Amino acid sequence: MNYWLLKSEPDSFSFSDLVNAPDKRTIWDGVRNYQARNILRDDIAQGDLAFFYHSACKEPAIAGICRVTRTGLADPTAFDNSSPYFDPRSEQKNPRWITIEVEAVAALKPVITLKSMRQDSALQDMTLLSRARLSVQPVSAAEWQHILSQTVQTPV
């Protein structure tokens, strides 16, 4: 099993929004970066766990944990010409944008801020610190466990 970090702008879709979604699940749609797409398509497996990270907001931080419930899904927003993520180059028979479904597992109290991760010598190799713009990224088992040792998980 592998660990991941998924970024979302909380003003658009927060961890609380995921908790309040039907079945606490959502399709992770809207990713339009090829490296992130490749990770979603090729590397993430059903049952993997991911941090839910809040980006582009007042306090960038890991807010919760989610589990991957489905993989290999064509991103439906690519086919929806009313969506900001519409991409006419994505064909139904050969979808360009592949994504996953995730389910909320636990909230972190306190949240783990970007600031605290920057200051933590155990986390200096985190992809988050060197590849700030990559919206889907790997987390090592050591990083995962270290971060969880700094906080308490509250099941949702």
Place this chain on the structure above:
DNA sequence: GCCAACGTTGGC
């Protein structure tokens, strides 16, 4: 709101 970093596009 600024702006550095960086991914994508498109002319050549």
Place this chain on the structure above:
DNA sequence: GCCAACGTTGGC
């Protein structure tokens, strides 16, 4: 295939 122009992300 190169690379300049352009657009977006995201921390601050």
